[in-house]
Amino acid sequence: MRNSSKLVEKLANKYIAVIGAGLSGIWASILLSRHCRGVLLSDAKEVAIGDKELQILKSENVKIELGKHSDDILRSQLVVVSPGVSPESEIIxxxxxxKIEILSEVEIAYWFAKNARIIGITGSNGKSTTTYLTYQLLKNSKDKVFYGGNIGIPFSKLILEASPIDHSTVFILELSSFQLENTKHFRP
Incomplete structure (x- = not known):
């Protein structure tokens, strides 16, 4: 059992920046916006955000900046970095x-997983197949079973979809080395 409530409490009065407006950045921003003082979603590129996601981001009062990284990022107390952002980039x-704390989307989502069981699948080859096969084996159990991660559905989105989360919730995650890079407490 993890002590996730103390980790989530850490977020309450923080202004958080999320770097990278791909799916993991978008859903991390949505999840975080419900638990902290404010969220800035920033991407150096002019990326296209889907209409559904854009509507949710706006309804959650997430500030969005595309095409640049402003100095607002440097005023945050925590930064969540998407796996596609280079650790050698100027903003990082x-x-x-x-000395602003940097965490991954997987780490942040883990804080909200409460008593759920998590199966993490890593490696060089066969991650997607193994993740999907594991899901197929478990989906007919009495548990609430979800799969995602690097396979397409960000962990933070799964957290929102799985609510309420308890010991009968199972997350099966395909995890790349980039997703694990900025983890601290994550223990599948």
Whole structure:
């Protein structure tokens, strides 16, 4: 059993920046917006955010900046970095220079997993197949079973879809090395 309530409490008065407006960044922003003071979703590229996701982000009062990273990021108390963002990028170097804590979407989602069981699947080859096969084996059990991660559905979105989460909830996650890079407490 993890002590996730204390980790979630850490977020309450924080302003959080999420770097990378791909699916993991979008859903991390939505999840975090419900538990912290404010969220900034930033991407250096002019990425297209789907209409459904954009509507949810706006309804959750997530500030969005595309095409640049402003200095607002450097005023955050925590930064969540999407797996596609290079650890050598200029913005990450600035964040590290300011000693702002950097975590991954997987780490943050884990904080909300409460008593759920988590199966993490990593490796060089066969992750997607193994993840999906594991899901197929467990989906007809009495448990609430979800699969995602690197296979297409971000862990943070699964957390929102699985609510309420308890000991009968099972998350099967395909995890890349990039997703695990900025984890601290994550223990599947």
């Amino acid at each position: 170097r600035k964040i590290k220079a300011r």
